[in-house]
Amino acid sequence: MTRYGPMFGPDYTFLGVPACDWQDPATYADAEVVIVGAPFDGGTSHRPGARFGPQVIRGTDYLPHDGSRPHLAMRVDALAGVKDAGDLEVYSGEIQRSCQTIEDAVAFVTANGAIPVILGGDHTVTWPDVTGVARHHGPGKISVIHFDAHADTGDIEFGSLYGHGQPMRRLIESGAVRGDRFLQLGLRGYWPGPDVLDWMADQGMTSFHMSEIVDQGLDAVLDRAFQIALDGCTGVFLSVDIDVCDPGHAPGTGTPEPGGLTARQLLDSVSRICQELPVVGMDIVEVSPPFDHAEITAMLGNRVVLEALSGMARRRHDAGGPRWNRATPLLKDRGTNPTS
Amino acid sequence: MTRYGPMFGPDYTFLGVPACDWQDPATYADAEVVIVGAPFDGGTSHRPGARFGPQVIRGTDYLPHDGSRPHLAMRVDALAGVKDAGDLEVYSGEIQRSCQTIEDAVAFVTANGAIPVILGGDHTVTWPDVTGVARHHGPGKISVIHFDAHADTGDIEFGSLYGHGQPMRRLIESGAVRGDRFLQLGLRGYWPGPDVLDWMADQGMTSFHMSEIVDQGLDAVLDRAFQIALDGCTGVFLSVDIDVCDPGHAPGTGTPEPGGLTARQLLDSVSRICQELPVVGMDIVEVSPPFDHAEITAMLGNRVVLEALSGMARRRHDAGGPRWNRATPLLKDRGTNPTS
Amino acid sequence: MTRYGPMFGPDYTFLGVPACDWQDPATYADAEVVIVGAPFDGGTSHRPGARFGPQVIRGTDYLPHDGSRPHLAMRVDALAGVKDAGDLEVYSGEIQRSCQTIEDAVAFVTANGAIPVILGGDHTVTWPDVTGVARHHGPGKISVIHFDAHADTGDIEFGSLYGHGQPMRRLIESGAVRGDRFLQLGLRGYWPGPDVLDWMADQGMTSFHMSEIVDQGLDAVLDRAFQIALDGCTGVFLSVDIDVCDPGHAPGTGTPEPGGLTARQLLDSVSRICQELPVVGMDIVEVSPPFDHAEITAMLGNRVVLEALSGMARRRHDAGGPRWNRATPLLKDRGTNPTS
């Protein structure tokens, strides 16, 4: 196997799922999902450290790392059908080479039938992540649901076209994603400026500011987003920047912006999306361990992945039938639960 | 006096209340509540440190440690009628001996007419805490309201029947508590597995998952719990695992699980329970100072105790009459406030 | 210029706005707002460190410190018309001299036509802050909206009339502010005692306890406060103690009290107040960097100031016309947005 393994620290997989080699499709022929680490933080404009994101998202859990995680309420095993390809060899000092490596790997995994779940890394990686997925599904054919405090639609920063503030612009400019199928939730703060906001409006983007989410309610906003996402697209890419959560819930990140979602809100949203929509790829980015405390951000990153995987698993289980309902009492109606 | 005193660090009482000796009932003949420290964390499956819980729950407050805490809104002194028996001599390496010591002390205090409030320690201590109370009130006669991210109904862990993941199972198996009078709030995450959930359902337990609480509203869930708790039981034991709160609000704990209650929700719930129900015992567990930041978890643990004591005091004050209402403006209707 | 500059660390202004000298009105003739640092924490009853508040509130932001901050949703530049006078020379060991220095500076700035925004320091500074503003507007002519976990209406503490627990009492006693135009939001915990609460009621103060805010809803409570604030007063002073937020959102403070507002709630409230009311002065206090983690409290302090400045700017822009509405989609109706 030519698997690169871990870029930093010891070699282990996401909570103990089987390892695979992304270059050898036979190693993940039976997998629904392939996890890929993209430990790149050379595109960060402020506090770096997201390079250690894959390491801690994979390894932060107080339960046995045994490759199995039955969801308490959904009664499905989040890790069934999941394999981990380890990290890609990226290098903070060389952003274009690193992005190419990521794009190629994501495209290859997608083409071989697995849903890629990429562990960042800073948000730069969403450019190659989505591009890689779009190479398979076709330009404009997948919508993006993007949780973030920031729009990440900047043009040139620090003299470069590439970085964690620009991936969404590059994706729309290249045609990989249609601007009017780009959905953002959780924006707030003081960036970007009016010219960029105008560009975003011109693309037809839909961006929900936190004050609008407070005003309308999160579920209502998600409902609207879902309608747009499925209009003319065959799949959805989910990109979660951990800084969409309030810094109190996710201090371990590079550009924290006060006033965000709670962890509960993010977990519930991710769960809904992966149950209700045809997710064809996902990334979780900007978990930066050097700024974390007591591993709470790392743990949240891990749980975002697990909720997503649980949602996907439940969607597969419920295919065509009634969906799991979060109002269902935990210990009732066990007959309808897949694992009981 | 044979009082053991503190297991770790200097000897002081909860916010300066008078000391007593649990083995000498005369020292707490006039007390409504006796605080007991159970600095045991040998049953922790992951991050230890809850042994320092009693020390910090007793001592973390910016106000004078003068044995008096008038509640701002309820207008009662939380600490009137409260004494502190210090710590019990427990030892992390010997779990069964430690549990026996706790059970005996709690049973003795209860038998002598005081409500025991036990400061843990890890959740292992709820097994002897509730058993001790039940020795006085009779098996199956007290219900349990249990705030936690975890069900703690495991069977054998690390080769042992005893630990912080199993107390609720031991309590139901021994008959100390009826399974259908066991109420859990705040569960989430990926533990325990389906077999244990089935066992729980078979016992008739009622366990509210966080997503159900979000869906139904916390007050509605509490209303349902209160109905069950009072059905055929003469008292309620309140067990608060601090990890029921989101790690952003309570990072200082051993097995943090993202997506929990806010501190406000927990405080309001504890206050309601102790005002509206006949609480006969309480514990607060899993406050682990080594993982805390700026003492915020320690402070929350302290406030959970104070809100509970305030609720009990107000309940005594209002006995038979109208209850305090949180909608009451703080500075109005002073005529009806006990302390003004 | 006789500008004192910074009391601690390097000399820089709030996010790069132009410097001015408070003693030289010509240097801020064109300013709407003058920022003044009051790095005094000698009045703190518990954890000190708020002396470093001005330094971190000015300097904590991941964006370029270029003196410009267009608000994402309100479409105004928060920093247009803002200058920074640096710190005042205060000294923790000499509280009365320090307060006199602050009062004189604030009064002078106000008399010269600018709105003072004071960066504390501990809450002691609100006594000279509001007194200084009231010297210009007249006694009893400005109301105070006060966000805090604590009433700060103590009489004598540690043998002194002056300190961070007493400013509101001094202000009402001196006649600078009418008691019945003093509005408090977010109170909770166990201080002050019944006698002080009675004194507060006697003054006609309106103090919203957190449980009342939960019960009634934050917007409803603000609506009630706004009605009182504008009754017979010509201006409003906004005083924000960062500890009004839950310690999970603002650990970096001296006397954290669990169960507070979320950061989102505070930011939305400040924004509403500065848009809807004629704010004539503001302070932000009790940000204590030594107890912060990953700069999340510092960042929140910075954003409280920016939301306030944005609200003021939008109020100036909308003068007489329709106000910005937080339900407005971020990328729609650009024609009505001032900066696009």
Place this chain on the structure above:
Amino acid sequence: MTRYGPMFGPDYTFLGVPACDWQDPATYADAEVVIVGAPFDGGTSHRPGARFGPQVIRGTDYLPHDGSRPHLAMRVDALAGVKDAGDLEVYSGEIQRSCQTIEDAVAFVTANGAIPVILGGDHTVTWPDVTGVARHHGPGKISVIHFDAHADTGDIEFGSLYGHGQPMRRLIESGAVRGDRFLQLGLRGYWPGPDVLDWMADQGMTSFHMSEIVDQGLDAVLDRAFQIALDGCTGVFLSVDIDVCDPGHAPGTGTPEPGGLTARQLLDSVSRICQELPVVGMDIVEVSPPFDHAEITAMLGNRVVLEALSGMARRRHDAGGPRWNRATPLLKDRGTNPTS
């Protein structure tokens, strides 16, 4: 008893020694040493927090707080004959009143026959500490041995004569201590400037810079200091600023200066001084818990006190006879050890 008790947090004594009341000499008639807390940090020029010094110096130890500490090598009980008077009521905002309180207490304790050991607080307190002792022994009759990174001989700082940068100047100016009997060890860095150094030289002070200590060896420097200290003085006051140690050994302090002593060097020096010289008073200052990590500075402060007390105890034991020798093997010659 009118004992004030603790200023911050719970009430307990230094490692469990008996409490006394400094205003009631009968309560310490049998004591050799009386410990007094001076939790004042209003004189700090930079990072505050030393107000919590007394609390952590008294309480940081992993051994039982039982009022007994036999020294491993010296074979004396450091705590025999030691009582703790609790804290004095000082207030950060009022430096002169606070200093007067301290001076009066120290003078009174000294006049009543006990050696005062003062737990700071910032270095401001050495001014009243030494003045208080000198009121009994007579002006110019006690020498001072002062461990510090800084000379603390400033004149006016922040517009005040009083603060933690000026106590040594005030002591020499007042005549309490002769400049040529003032001995300083560990100075380094960039303060004070040449004019103050000239003033120091004019007073005949002897100040050992760290580079001189490295060059000559610590024991040789101590030998020279001892000769001066005993020339015409009847007693020695030992003042230890914890920042004399390298920040790696003592990060929890207000003005850390790299390149200092190791903890071992400080402990050995304190031990030698208290064994070989007639110490009549001592203080330990500038332990600032908010900046500490894992309590290592607090623990060092505790051990500085214990080494001093052990040295004094051994000096009393060896009175007139041969002194303990650190080259003595730990488990040999037990016949000559007092406690075996």
Place this chain on the structure above:
Amino acid sequence: MTRYGPMFGPDYTFLGVPACDWQDPATYADAEVVIVGAPFDGGTSHRPGARFGPQVIRGTDYLPHDGSRPHLAMRVDALAGVKDAGDLEVYSGEIQRSCQTIEDAVAFVTANGAIPVILGGDHTVTWPDVTGVARHHGPGKISVIHFDAHADTGDIEFGSLYGHGQPMRRLIESGAVRGDRFLQLGLRGYWPGPDVLDWMADQGMTSFHMSEIVDQGLDAVLDRAFQIALDGCTGVFLSVDIDVCDPGHAPGTGTPEPGGLTARQLLDSVSRICQELPVVGMDIVEVSPPFDHAEITAMLGNRVVLEALSGMARRRHDAGGPRWNRATPLLKDRGTNPTS
């Protein structure tokens, strides 16, 4: 393979060496050294957390975890011939069962020809570690060199014979090790008391207090220790408690005692011992990650193991010939270096 794997967190080996199963000697037939994790901290008297010691000692290094570590100066690969058996299943709440598990594993590995290197865990584990080795070599046939701030020769603590303060007493009492072949370096502080010191002297122990090490020089003390260690014994067990280092160098430990060795001194000592003496077993204990900062203690623990392994490797290489000399310039005399 029945290998238990990791007790906490992901499964990986010490810096990537091959895994083995201690119960299956064939898996380490070719190994010189077998690493065994003993993640037990139920015997800690104060700050727990050493259960995470094996995890961080194995995994903390910024270099690739590739199973190879050529020593810069000694020119041998520290990891040649090293395998890692993972953790043993121990449980903090059950100390006797856990110790028996450890003793059996260590004895079995020793009997099968490998040198066991045990990663603790608290110091309790040295009792089964040395007992296990002595079961093979014979009672009294191995000497112990013990680096520690504490003698660990207590009798009963917290009502138990077993714990991290008593292993050395149990080993001498059982006859596993002769008291006069027990060598301790680095003792300091205030424990144990005179009676225990007398017991130690009666056993003929040699315990070097830090002040004696300062006085005599570390190399001289080591020379004396080596002479005793080889007198009538066929092997040496090296037990390193990380708290022998000063808390400034090793804050991440349970019972830090100021005034210890530097990291450099410990590394040099370990290197000398493993080169110059026939080491037949080793443990490294009391690394407690919850109290560490920036992984410096974890890294030191890792380097203690590597220096020991390098010393052993160089000893094998130099067998019978001239030894490596630390005065040798790094880049000279390459002809005599084994790896060049």
Place this chain on the structure above:
Amino acid sequence: MTRYGPMFGPDYTFLGVPACDWQDPATYADAEVVIVGAPFDGGTSHRPGARFGPQVIRGTDYLPHDGSRPHLAMRVDALAGVKDAGDLEVYSGEIQRSCQTIEDAVAFVTANGAIPVILGGDHTVTWPDVTGVARHHGPGKISVIHFDAHADTGDIEFGSLYGHGQPMRRLIESGAVRGDRFLQLGLRGYWPGPDVLDWMADQGMTSFHMSEIVDQGLDAVLDRAFQIALDGCTGVFLSVDIDVCDPGHAPGTGTPEPGGLTARQLLDSVSRICQELPVVGMDIVEVSPPFDHAEITAMLGNRVVLEALSGMARRRHDAGGPRWNRATPLLKDRGTNPTS
């Protein structure tokens, strides 16, 4: 002025020295030294964060930031003749462009007669730093004295020729510096491997391992280094990687290696070098604030620069005459001190 200003955070200069623009020589015509920030950490192989090095090295000091720092013992003003050009615009994601920017700036400043003192950034920057200086002085004409735990002579890492592990190799390969005039102090640990060590030996490098420094004494090693450095070279470049110090003294760095120099040793060495040798350029690298505690590493970085500047200033003052001697008592012989 086209000065770029700060890359991160507010704009201020090193302790308040005057600002200059490196592209405009007139702005530093009178300067001896020009400080240049190189906030680049894209070449880090492990923990990033050194991008914030310039910010904290410039701004971490408890004294007034007034552009003046008289050295206590040397009696010269370290900051006389020093200006600060701010940061260069570098970008972590683009290493070659960033290095070119640095090289050009350093070369230009050198050509214009000032000594460049570069604040890193990771050690990558030493490649352009020294290359830039060598462009002026000529290839092979300046020697390098390099303090570091690591040799930084790797060839290709993460697929790149450029990074913080390779600058010294690039400098020797390009001919900028002769291998036999490259002097390294403080090496330790397990990198690089034998092949790279052989390459280093082939170049004639002199690399002092920590064990050799312990064995020979630091001053003796420096004496040997000085002899080589001045043999045929006209100037010396001093490169200080803060990780040459032990992690206990400098935890805030990317690749900490236990067993290093003390802070005192580093400060004394830097002082000697800058007094005794013709230093023509200097950099200080690898200060990584995210991993620092209580700013102790930042402060050490600041002091390394100040000791260097003080040494240079004293060298200019003593030109041709007797040198300052660290054995000189601090308050004696003031006649010979330049500033008294």
